[in-house]
Amino acid sequence: MKVMITTNATLFKKYRDKLPESIVEELEEKTKGMNAKDIKRIAEQVLAEYIANQIQPGEAVGTIAAQSIGEPGTQMTMRTFHYAGVAELAVPQGLPRLIEIVDLRRKPSMPIMEIHLEPELRADKERVIEFAEKIEDVSLTEFATIEENFEDKEINVILKEDVLVEHGIKLEDAVRKLEKEVRRKAKKVEGNTIIFKPGFATLSSLRRFTERILETRLCGIKDIKKAVVLQEPDGSGWFIKTDGTNLKDILKLDGIDASRVISNDIREIYETLGVEAARNAIIKEAKEVLDTQGLKVNPRHVMLVADVMCYKGEPEPIGRQGISGSKSSVLARAAFEETVKHLHTASIRGHEDKLKGVTENIIVGQPVPVGTGRVKLGMKG
Amino acid sequence: MLDSKVIVNHILVPKHEIMSKKESKAFLESNGLKKDQLPRILREDPVVKAIKAKKGDIIKITRNSPTAGKAVYYRMVY
Structure with missing residues (x-):
């Protein structure tokens, strides 16, 4: 038995260069237990069929x-x-x-991400929902009401405690984050009210400061506008679908099944995972x-x-x-769009058209380099 | 910067291998090609960085193809 396997391996070695790997594998699988002569006949026929089905050069x-x-x-x-x-x-x-x-x-007009989690996490719906809430990009507007006190040139940020609890954010953390984001220490924190006195002289700069506060992101990941929890199609648990994409930051998170996180933004995929992924x-x-x-x-x-x-x-x-x-050909570009622009710049700069493509040869009325037109004849000797 | 393992293991990323000098030479000769005739992959490409390929290297990419099962593609680091 052992001898036969080794002979088969050498038998197929010849075909490995000529046939795609998957076909050779299938051949090996299906010819198990046959004798060498039959295998060879089958393999020859497969090879002939493969060559006959390849696209013709010049097509x-x-x-x-x-x-x-x-x-x-x-x-x-x-x-x-x-x-x-x-x-x-x-x-x-x-x-x-x-x-x-x-x-x-x-940006696609509807950017969507699918985030799959680690096996033990994805089975527990509660934890998946928790995860989804954590990545949702929530700005301060949802957490607080803001009052501008123009008389004293102060700004009061009144945090809504119930919303904070819902997203699992502590008051002190919120204050610290806000201070860091606007790069100013709060003047006072009274209960759930944070008072800023930025010390601007004009009202317009104070207003700009208010807008900065409003844009502060307290939790979540940039651009993830909404995250919903859906059932995995194979029934192994739940996964998250988001409105808005941010592949780079999501891939850095713990607890995700990074290999299956997918965005529908092709440029973003190219930037984070390379051309082949794109x-x-x-x-x-x-x-x-x-x-x-x-x-x-x-x-x-x-x-x-x-x-x-x-x-x-x-x-x-x-x-x-x-x-x-x-395209390198002037005529081919001119035939597509912006005809005058291309002909114009080409004539100013003295561009050359080597007449190698299809379009330009049709324009000048020559045989097109496709199929039999692709072949060139040379004189011998 | 993302962990290179995350990039390489992603389902959208096929297997990338750097070909040795000897392999590249044999490949180019047997196909009658010059290096700069190959499709390119940029030096800044995340996968190129992850596998630490250098300019001029030929990368062998084994793709999962819906038509051929497995298909091999070559790119030169540009």
């Missing part, structure tokens, strides 16, 4: 991807605007969201949009788009500011 994959996403996308446009009146969470879905993804907007996020988000719309688009097209957006090391939007605008 216009980008055009195919554009058509494959664009055609069902047309259908989606009609349906998206049809649904517009339905009263539901205002999450941009369908086409608007897809545009947001490929344009790589700085690429995965683009694929995930785009696929989610297409799936919820019930459109069947082969994932390889979406993957191609994501790859193109990420090959420079930093995600780049598709469109004028990104991929299409940074």
